[in-house]
Amino acid sequence: xxxxxxxxxxEAKALADPISKIVSDLQSSLLQSEAHASxxxxxxxxxxxxxxxxxxxxxxxxxxxxxxxxVNQWFQLSLEEAFYLSHHLGCLKITHHQGTTCSIAELxxxxxxxxxxxxxxxxxxxxxxxxxxVVRPGSQYGVDFVAYRHHPSLVHSEYAxxxxxxxxxxxxxxxxxRLMVWxxxxxxxxxxxxxxxxxxxxxxxxxxxxxxxxTTLDGYSVEERSIRRWSAEQNREDQVAAANGTK
Amino acid sequence: xxxxxxxxxxEAKALADPISKIVSDLQSSLLQSEAHASxxxxxxxxxxxxxxxxxxxxxxxxxxxxxxxxVNQWFQLSLEEAFYLSHHLGCLKITHHQGTTCSIAELxxxxxxxxxxxxxxxxxxxxxxxxxxVVRPGSQYGVDFVAYRHHPSLVHSEYAxxxxxxxxxxxxxxxxxRLMVWxxxxxxxxxxxxxxxxxxxxxxxxxxxxxxxxTTLDGYSVEERSIRRWSAEQNREDQVAAANGTK
Numbered sequence: 156x157x158x159x160x161x162x163x164x165x166e167a168k169a170l171a172d173p174i175s176k177i178v179s180d181l182q183s184s185l186l187q188s189e190a191h192a193s194x195x196x197x198x199x200x201x202x203x204x205x206x207x208x209x210x211x212x213x214x215x216x217x218x219x220x221x222x223x224x225x226v227n228q229w230f231q232l233s234l235e236e237a238f239y240l241s242h243h244l245g246c247l248k249i250t251h252h253q254g255t256t257c258s259i260a261e262l263x264x265x266x267x268x269x270x271x272x273x274x275x276x277x278x279x280x281x282x283x284x285x286x287x288x289v290v291r292p293g294s295q296y297g298v299d300f301v302a303y304r305h306h307p308s309l310v311h312s313e314y315a316x317x318x319x320x321x322x323x324x325x326x327x328x329x330x331x332x333r334l335m336v337w338x339x340x341x342x343x344x345x346x347x348x349x350x351x352x353x354x355x356x357x358x359x360x361x362x363x364x365x366x367x368x369x370t371t372l373d374g375y376s377v378e379e380r381s382i383r384r385w386s387a388e389q390n391r392e393d394q395v396a397a398a399n400g401t402k
Numbered sequence: 403x404x405x406x407x408x409x410x411x412x413e414a415k416a417l418a419d420p421i422s423k424i425v426s427d428l429q430s431s432l433l434q435s436e437a438h439a440s441x442x443x444x445x446x447x448x449x450x451x452x453x454x455x456x457x458x459x460x461x462x463x464x465x466x467x468x469x470x471x472x473v474n475q476w477f478q479l480s481l482e483e484a485f486y487l488s489h490h491l492g493c494l495k496i497t498h499h500q501g502t503t504c505s506i507a508e509l510x511x512x513x514x515x516x517x518x519x520x521x522x523x524x525x526x527x528x529x530x531x532x533x534x535x536v537v538r539p540g541s542q543y544g545v546d547f548v549a550y551r552h553h554p555s556l557v558h559s560e561y562a563x564x565x566x567x568x569x570x571x572x573x574x575x576x577x578x579x580r581l582m583v584w585x586x587x588x589x590x591x592x593x594x595x596x597x598x599x600x601x602x603x604x605x606x607x608x609x610x611x612x613x614x615x616x617t618t619l620d621g622y623s624v625e626e627r628s629i630r631r632w633s634a635e636q637n638r639e640d641q642v643a644a645a646n647g648t649k
Binding site for chain 1 (some may be wrong): 589
């Protein structure tokens with residue numbers, strides 16, 4: 156399925172302004188201002204200057220919190236986003252509500268205490284982000300994430316992403332429960348079809364590594380599978396023959 | 403959600419010709435002709451006269467098998483349909499491929515050997531059928547059944563039905579796996595919304611009865627739950643106040 160750009164000039168705009176560059180600009184910008192976010196439940200709150208708000212929006216990290224306060228602006232980051240900025244890009248410090256900066260190990264413990272399968276979800280999130288996909292929450296479509304080729308203002312999301320763990324629901328700390336029965340798979344594929352997305356199943360394999368520290372993530376592997384409906388009508392033998400020029 | 407009739411005259415047509423009457427006509431017609439269907443894998447094949455084909459179609463049991471044979475017509479019945487006609491309406495004999503008529507107990511064993519959770523699915527199917535809903539397979543939408551208020555030529559299906567068993571996946575012979583995780587529920591509700599159906603979850607409780615014979619089905623109970631999205635926008639306090647005339 157080809158990307159569905161929003162308007163004629165969107166593709167050219169996206170090509171001229173690659174996500175890798177935008178994320179790298181965000182990294183420099185946050186580093187320069189020594190940005191600090193604070194943990195708050197299942198998210199991290201980042202107070203931002205107007206120029207940061209603009210680059211965070213362009214890079215599609217977090218969402219602005221609307222308040223009556225004209226001077227101070229805040230961005231709410233998901234735990235995956237906060238950990239990616241902090242651990243992978245190294246451009247964000249994160250503090251407890253007491254104000255002390257968390258070490259990466261403390262942060263890792265906190266994330267796991269909030270989301271039981273955080274290591275799997277984060278591995279999937281970072282897997283796509285490092286390939287310059289824009290990754291946003293997918294709960295609206297009943298999936299874990301949606302992935303965009305570029306900013307959502309320029310293009311519709313292409314993939315509905317479900318994260319599974321090797322071994323499925325039988326493993327102790329795996330991601331369980333999705334696509335275990337046919338009817339769930341049918342339902343998901345039918346929904347993906349009706350919203351013009353491709354179902355992307357990311358199976359995270361821990362390869363025997365535990366979840367004791369973030370460094371074990373390097374040992375994890377991610378298998379990518381895209382699942383589509385196969386329509387006999389659109390896959391007829393004579394069309395294939397015609398395409399091969401053998402008819 | 404109101405029923406979505408197909409055309410202006412559809413509702414009047416449906417009212418003039420209730421499903422209960424059509425099914426009762428089908429029952430007499432099959433009884434009179436001493437109809438016999440034969441088991442074939444996960445379905446039963448019923449050779450039919452043209453007048454039977456017409457009433458089976460009106461009552462929405464089975465589907466015609468298209469062949470080049472103009473004289474002999476066949477209907478393919480699902481196992482739930484065959485068992486309902488045979489056991490509940492008592493108007494259909496079912497034979498093995500050797501040609502001997504199956505007893506209800508033999509049939510029950512056969513059904514369970516083909517569909518592990520047949521007792522649950524059949525209980526849900528017969529629960530809706532006895533209430534004069536037209537029940538068809540739901541695999542197209544990733545659910546177990548779809549339910550129509552009347553014939554599908556007159557009205558769109560109103561409910562997407564998922565069958566669960568009390569105790570869920572932990573029970574030995576229960577219906578497992580659906581709606582166990584939030585993302586699956588979101589996905590299903592979103593799909594139901596986009597195809598204008600209401601999600602109906604039928605939870606079958608065996609109340610301690612086994613699956614040894616079809617008579618135990620009478621001891622099973624069925625809990626009905628319909629699940630919809632709740633939109634804050636459409637449920638504002640001032641609308642409620644206005645509706646109550648207190649504003």
